[in-house]
Amino acid sequence: MQAAYDNEMEIYIHIPFCVRKCLYCDFLSAPADASVRRNYVLALKNEIIMRSYKEVWPAGKMPVIPSVFFGGGTPTLLDAEDLADILELIKERFNVGKDAEITIECNPGTADENKLAAIRRAGFNRISIGLQSTDDQELKRLGRIHDYSDFVKVWEASAAAGFENTNLDLITGIPGQKTADMIRTADQILSLAHRPKHISLYSLMIEEGTVFKQLYDAGQLDLPDEDEERKIHWEIIDRFEKAGYKQYELSNLSLPGYECLHNTGYWTGREYLGFGIGAASYLRGIRFADTRSLDEYINYWIPGAEVKGAGNISEGFAASEDRFFGPLSEKENLTESDMIEEFMFLGLRMTKGIDTGEFKRRFGKNVEDVYGNIICKHVGEGLLVSSDNRLFLSRAGQDLANYVMSDMIIDKKMNL
Numbered sequence: 001m002q003a004a005y006d007n008e009m010e011i012y013i014h015i016p017f018c019v020r021k022c023l024y025c026d027f028l029s030a031p032a033d034a035s036v037r038r039n040y041v042l043a044l045k046n047e048i049i050m051r052s053y054k055e056v057w058p059a060g061k062m063p064v065i066p067s068v069f070f071g072g073g074t075p076t077l078l079d080a081e082d083l084a085d086i087l088e089l090i091k092e093r094f095n096v097g098k099d100a101e102i103t104i105e106c107n108p109g110t111a112d113e114n115k116l117a118a119i120r121r122a123g124f125n126r127i128s129i130g131l132q133s134t135d136d137q138e139l140k141r142l143g144r145i146h147d148y149s150d151f152v153k154v155w156e157a158s159a160a161a162g163f164e165n166t167n168l169d170l171i172t173g174i175p176g177q178k179t180a181d182m183i184r185t186a187d188q189i190l191s192l193a194h195r196p197k198h199i200s201l202y203s204l205m206i207e208e209g210t211v212f213k214q215l216y217d218a219g220q221l222d223l224p225d226e227d228e229e230r231k232i233h234w235e236i237i238d239r240f241e242k243a244g245y246k247q248y249e250l251s252n253l254s255l256p257g258y259e260c261l262h263n264t265g266y267w268t269g270r271e272y273l274g275f276g277i278g279a280a281s282y283l284r285g286i287r288f289a290d291t292r293s294l295d296e297y298i299n300y301w302i303p304g305a306e307v308k309g310a311g312n313i314s315e316g317f318a319a320s321e322d323r324f325f326g327p328l329s330e331k332e333n334l335t336e337s338d339m340i341e342e343f344m345f346l347g348l349r350m351t352k353g354i355d356t357g358e359f360k361r362r363f364g365k366n367v368e369d370v371y372g373n374i375i376c377k378h379v380g381e382g383l384l385v386s387s388d389n390r391l392f393l394s395r396a397g398q399d400l401a402n403y404v405m406s407d408m409i410i411d412k413k414m415n416l
């Protein structure tokens with residue numbers, strides 16, 4: 001199988017801290033005091049150093065890094081100096097491209113103009129702000145820490161700090177939300193002085209272990225029904241498209257030229273290396289993820305942290321490939337079937353779908369050789385479209401994406 005990209009790799013940094021937990025959130029994030037955050041930063045730096053040694057990347061084999069993404073959690077809960085230090089270290093140890101896209105996620109109420117200006121000066125050139133809704137009642141129902149006026153402050157501060165490449169996260173399907181409420185949110189965003197270049201439009205999911213799941217099980221969550229939610233979703237997409245945005249993925253729209261490079265790489269099979277608890281990586285056909293335990297992570301990457309409270313970078317480590325992985329929560333060598341499935345699952349998330357020629361190039365066979373009957377079935381149902389050597393989901397197919405994707409799971413007993 002051929003690689004998707006010649007010697008390119010993305011970097012993801014997970015910052016697992018939040019002011020408090022939103023009621024719907026099952027991300028790996030929690031409140032933490034300053035000393036835990038300080039230790040985490042030290043551990044992260046150690047992990048970055050240990051995974052960048054020349055034993056791992058022989059001379060001339062260090063990939064180019066086209067994008068770095070600081071996600072969470074709430075990365076802007078860290079001090080600007082810490083964020084700058086981590087980014088500096090990544091640039092020092094990895095081959096970050098001159099024009100790399102460097103994104104930081106930010107929540108309203110966690111950064112002012114000075115902090116955002118320092119972050120921008122440090123080299124971050126894209127900011128993604130978790131707004132979710134412009135309606136204060138909806139924000140309250142979600143358990144967000146901010147109201148709309150907090151967002152306006154951080155939005156203006158990010159523009160003043162020089163962030164031109166911007167994303168806003170929005171959620172549809174909020175309890176009690178009607179189509180008109182969401183349209184109001186969209187219109188308010190379109191009337192902002194600095195329009196966002198990119199919009200991520202997520203559907204609320206009820207996840208295990210969240211307060212919303214408990215309320216849902218107790219019958220106390222007034223969710224829009226599925227048809228209503230899909231109607232809201234498409235109304236909003238149409239509204240943004242009329243204003244010049246283009247939907248390019250199931251949940252993402254952008255103005256021309258502002259598609260998220262980092263996520264697009266992920267959907268098209270670029271390799272990535274994650275740092276921080278729970279961070280996933282995909283490298284040399286191996287998919288792995290760091291431990292999800294903060295204690296285990298800190299104790300491993302800062303030997304003696306428990307005793308000293310904070311360790312020195314690299315202290316106690318010998319540079320070796322064994323040390324590359326550290327404590328993991330998952331590690332799997334992908335088979336060809338896994339890679340084909342992933343190519344389909346991720347590729348079909350994009351509105352342009354998969355390139356059937358690229359499938360052949362990578363896997364040495366036609367997509368029809370693997371999925372002929374399934375493609376026929378879903379094209380017949382109007383869920384998949386086959387055109388100009390591409391295969392993509394129709395709007396009806398996007399609404400039923402899980403159903404279509406589940407058919408792409410390969411029976412491992414099949415002889416490919």
Ligand code: SF4
Binds near residue numbers: 018026
């Ligand atoms: S701010 Fe984001 S990561 Fe933090 S609790 Fe809320 S939804 Fe989860």
